[in-house]
Amino acid sequence: MTDAQWYTEQFELSGSSIGFRVTGKLEEVQSPFQKIEIWDTTDWGKLMVIDGAIMLTSRDNFLYHEMMSHPVLFTHSNPKRVVIIGGGDCGTLREVLKHKEVEHAVQCDIDEQVTRLAEKYFPELCESNGDPRAELLWDDGIAYMRNCAPESVDIVIVDSTDPVGPAEGLFNEAFYASCVKALRPGGILVQQSESPLVHLGLIRAMRHHMAAAGFSDFRTLPFPQPCYPTGWWSCTLARKGGELAGFRERGAASKTFPTRYYSADVHRAALVLPEFVKQGLREE
Amino acid sequence: MTDAQWYTEQFELSGSSIGFRVTGKLEEVQSPFQKIEIWDTTDWGKLMVIDGAIMLTSRDNFLYHEMMSHPVLFTHSNPKRVVIIGGGDCGTLREVLKHKEVEHAVQCDIDEQVTRLAEKYFPELCESNGDPRAELLWDDGIAYMRNCAPESVDIVIVDSTDPVGPAEGLFNEAFYASCVKALRPGGILVQQSESPLVHLGLIRAMRHHMAAAGFSDFRTLPFPQPCYPTGWWSCTLARKGGELAGFRERGAASKTFPTRYYSADVHRAALVLPEFVKQGLREE
Numbered sequence: 001m002t003d004a005q006w007y008t009e010q011f012e013l014s015g016s017s018i019g020f021r022v023t024g025k026l027e028e029v030q031s032p033f034q035k036i037e038i039w040d041t042t043d044w045g046k047l048m049v050i051d052g053a054i055m056l057t058s059r060d061n062f063l064y065h066e067m068m069s070h071p072v073l074f075t076h077s078n079p080k081r082v083v084i085i086g087g088g089d090c091g092t093l094r095e096v097l098k099h100k101e102v103e104h105a106v107q108c109d110i111d112e113q114v115t116r117l118a119e120k121y122f123p124e125l126c127e128s129n130g131d132p133r134a135e136l137l138w139d140d141g142i143a144y145m146r147n148c149a150p151e152s153v154d155i156v157i158v159d160s161t162d163p164v165g166p167a168e169g170l171f172n173e174a175f176y177a178s179c180v181k182a183l184r185p186g187g188i189l190v191q192q193s194e195s196p197l198v199h200l201g202l203i204r205a206m207r208h209h210m211a212a213a214g215f216s217d218f219r220t221l222p223f224p225q226p227c228y229p230t231g232w233w234s235c236t237l238a239r240k241g242g243e244l245a246g247f248r249e250r251g252a253a254s255k256t257f258p259t260r261y262y263s264a265d266v267h268r269a270a271l272v273l274p275e276f277v278k279q280g281l282r283e284e
Numbered sequence: 285m286t287d288a289q290w291y292t293e294q295f296e297l298s299g300s301s302i303g304f305r306v307t308g309k310l311e312e313v314q315s316p317f318q319k320i321e322i323w324d325t326t327d328w329g330k331l332m333v334i335d336g337a338i339m340l341t342s343r344d345n346f347l348y349h350e351m352m353s354h355p356v357l358f359t360h361s362n363p364k365r366v367v368i369i370g371g372g373d374c375g376t377l378r379e380v381l382k383h384k385e386v387e388h389a390v391q392c393d394i395d396e397q398v399t400r401l402a403e404k405y406f407p408e409l410c411e412s413n414g415d416p417r418a419e420l421l422w423d424d425g426i427a428y429m430r431n432c433a434p435e436s437v438d439i440v441i442v443d444s445t446d447p448v449g450p451a452e453g454l455f456n457e458a459f460y461a462s463c464v465k466a467l468r469p470g471g472i473l474v475q476q477s478e479s480p481l482v483h484l485g486l487i488r489a490m491r492h493h494m495a496a497a498g499f500s501d502f503r504t505l506p507f508p509q510p511c512y513p514t515g516w517w518s519c520t521l522a523r524k525g526g527e528l529a530g531f532r533e534r535g536a537a538s539k540t541f542p543t544r545y546y547s548a549d550v551h552r553a554a555l556v557l558p559e560f561v562k563q564g565l566r567e568e
Contacts, residue, residue, distance in 0.1 A: 006301060010290060015327030016510065017290060019301035043299030043482075060481065060514075197344065197510060198327075224508060224516035226300065226481060230344075231515010232508035260560040269553035276544040 007039050007047060009054045011229040014198040018054065018227060020044050026121065031113035033166060038121045044227075046121045048089065050114070050161060058122060060226045061091055064192075065125075066262040067223045067270070068159055068235055069095035072190040073102070074255075074267060075237065075247040079154045080104070083182070085141035085170060087159035088114030091125040093134060096157070098257040105134055110166065112138035142169045148182035156183065158191035163202065171206060176213030176238075183240045189215065193236040195229050196222050196273075200280040203236060207281070210238040217244040220281065221270040223261070291323050291331060293338045295513040298482040302338065302511060304328050310405065315397035317450060322405045328511075330405045332373065334398070337445060342406060344510045345375055348476070349409075350546040351507040351554070352443055352519055353379035356474040357386070358539075358551060359521060359531040363438045364388070367466070369425035369454060371443035372398030375409040377418060380441070382541040389418055394450065396422035426453045432466035440467065442475035447486065455490060460497030460522075467524045473499065477520040479513050480506050480557075484564040487520060491565070494522040501528040504565065505554040507545070 008019030026038040026046070039047040045058020056064070069092050073079050080103045082096050088109030096105050109115065115136065119126045128134060137144070145156070156179045160167040169175055170191070179189050189210070193203045207218045215238035225233035237244055252264035273281070292303030310322040310330070323331040329342020340348070353376050357363050364387045366380050372393030380389050393399065399420065403410045412418060421428070429440070440463045447455040454475070463473050473494070477487045491502045499522035509517035521528055536548035557565070 006294065008292065008301060008303070010303070010305070015305040015325060017292060017301070017303035017305075018515075019292065019294070019303070021294070021299040021301075041299060197508070222508070224481070224506070224514070226514040226516065230508070230510040231302075232510065261558045263556075263559050265556040266558055269556040272547075272549040272553040274545045274550055275547050 007049065009049075009052065014195070014229045016229060018229065018231070020047055020057065020227075022047065027117065029113050029117065031111050033111045036111075036113055036117055038117055048117065048121070051165070053161060054227050055161070056089060056091070056122070057227050061089075061125070062260045063223055063225050064233065065091035065095050066259050067221065068092050068157055068190060068192060070252070070259065070262040071221055071235070071247065071267050071270065072155055072157065072188050072237055073099050074252040075244065076154055076188050077186065077248070081153050082106070082155045082157065083108065083145070083148070083153050084157045084159055085145065086161070086167070087157065089118040089122060089125050090115060090129055091122070092157055092159045094125055094128040097128040097131050097133060103133060106137060107134070108137040108139055108141045108144045110138065110140055142175055142178070145175065145178035145182055148178070150181050151184045153182045154184055154187050156187070156189045158189065160192065162194070171209070173209045173213045176210050176215065180214040180240055185241045187240045188244070189238045190235050193220060193234045195232055196220070196234050196277045197230045197232055200277065203234065204281060206236055207238070215239060216241055219244045219271060220273065220277070222273070222277065223270060291333065291338075293333075293336065298479070298513045300513060302513065302515070304331055304341065304511075306331065311401065313397050313401065315395050317395045320395075320397055320401055322401055332401065332405070334445060335449070338511050339445070340373060340375070340406070341511050345373075345409070346544045347507055347509050348517065349375035349379050350543050351505065352376050352441055352474060352476060354536070354543065354546040355505055355519070355531065355551050355554065356439055356441065356472050356521055357383050358536040359528065360438055360472050361470065361532070365437050366390070366439045366441065367392065367429070367432070367437050368441045368443055369429065370445070370451070371441065373402040373406060373409050374399060374413055375406070376441055376443045378409055378412040381412040381415050381417060387417060390421060391418070392421040392423055392425050392428045394422065394424055426459055426462070429459065429462035429466055432462070434465050435468045437466045438468055438471050440471070440473045442473065444476065446478070455493070457493040457497045460494050460499065464498040464524055469525045471524045472528070473522045474519050477504060477518045479516055480504070480518050480561045481514045481516055484561065487518065488565060490520055491522070499523060500525055503528045503555060504557065504561070506557070506561065507554060
């Protein structure tokens with residue numbers, strides 16, 4: 001929904017809306033998969049919208065991209081091979097490649113147009129696309145994980161849209177089973193898991209399906225994200241074999257690359273769940 | 285701004301908006317000070333709006349009220365006398381009175397109509413108004429603090445609207461100097477301090493004025509708050525004499541009253557500032 005000056009997304013499920021003041025639409029592309037719009041805003045830089053859903057702004061995407069990458073990478077003891085499913089804007093890929101231990105990172109998004117528009121309007125997110133360790137694919141992420149060589153991957157990052165429409169198949173047991181198969185023992189899946197305030201049932205269901213698929217331990221980390229419903233979001237980690245207790249705190253504290261949100265202290269803090277979230281996740 | 289089904293607030297300063305799906309306006313009162321509206325929503329219970337600004341919803345106010353009260357109360361070694369400036373919806377008062385050490389809590393809001401409407405539409409927030417330790421005043425908070433007996437108060441909670449209009453005088457050095465005078469040594473002021481994402485300059489200015497007025501140490505604690513700009517908010521603590529390091533962790537961990545967001549772990553986590561906030565507050 002737009003009026004002359006604002007782009008507003010009304011979230012049916014949560015009964016709330018978020019909007020940004022815009023100065024105009026810069027581009028609209030109908031790809032084979034979805035409609036992608038780029039807007040210019042007065043205070044949030046560029047805004048990307050896919051099928052009417054706000055995806056990211058220049059100003060606040062660092063929160064999401066840092067939390068989708070650094071916690072899982074500093075939790076794994078030695079992350080060499082990373083697969084990103086979705087993530088076509090390349091922001092997660094950029095963060096992943098900040099980790100020198102990573103030898104190979106595949107980004108598999110179904111829609112090449114998302115990346116082409118990111119290159120044009122969010123070039124800062126694409127600055128590591130030429131890294132020799134990076135491999136950009138435009139293909140079906142579900143098929144990619146199904147066909148992945150067994151025990152060939154250390155980390156799978158599911159950086160997708162909401163679990164309705166094309167991304168629905170990234171939230172079920174069959175997909176998680178593919179991930180379990182592709183991961184080496186001790187490997188970790190991380191997935192964006194919506195708002196702890198309005199989607200606790202979804203997080204519970206995700207963890208249930210992950211467990212049924214063979215993952216052995218789980219952690220949900222909340223973080224602020226102004227452009228998503230309620231302004232408060234989360235990612236959920238699931239490990240193949242063993243527990244998900246702790247992370248490489250010394251590695252995180254002595255990291256040699258800059259971050260704007262993430263730090264070892266922030267990571268430790270994100271592992272603390274508010275009372276109602278703790279209680280809600282227990283009700284399984 | 286409203287259309288048939290949504291109440292939306294557009295924030296000029298942040299260039300973003302937040303809205304709730306509504307089923308209708310339940311009441312509108314023009315008090316001597318401001319226009320107060322109560323709306324019914326589909327998913328957030330009741331919604332209170334003052335002069336067009338969203339104040340609270342039934343669903344998410346617990347985040348704000350718990351974070352405006354429990355961190356400061358568990359930081360003070362022995363909080364007996366508490367003053368709340370603003371807070372007319374009585375939600376902060378209710379949380380304060382959960383602490384048995386509190387012997388007297390004054391709530392001084394300029395507008396009695398806010399409390400009358402809270403009693404009617406947010407009765408759960410007013411359930412401690414009859415507590416013999418509670419004193420409800422409807423008066424000018426600035427004058428109240430100016431006239432307070434010196435060294436008579438342990439904690440001042442400034443639970444006000446934004447620093448424009450009537451609440452502007454609650455964010456300057458003169459007001460903070462009144463608070464310093466009224467507080468006992470070691471006493472603590474806590475004030476809502478807007479969004480760390482878009483109002484860092486304001487938080488810096490607040491801390492600067494607090495220091496100029498004689499406060500000796502400061503902590504800013506972020507927390508999620510869906511109904512306020514960016515969905516991410518903060519409170520800032522300032523102490524009269526001594527440092528603000530740590531809190532009564534054992535007391536918080538063994539508290540005998542229920543909370544939905546706050547816990548000793550959440551308190552510790554809230555003391556961790558994201559990198560860009562830490563850096564932004566340093567630039568003074």
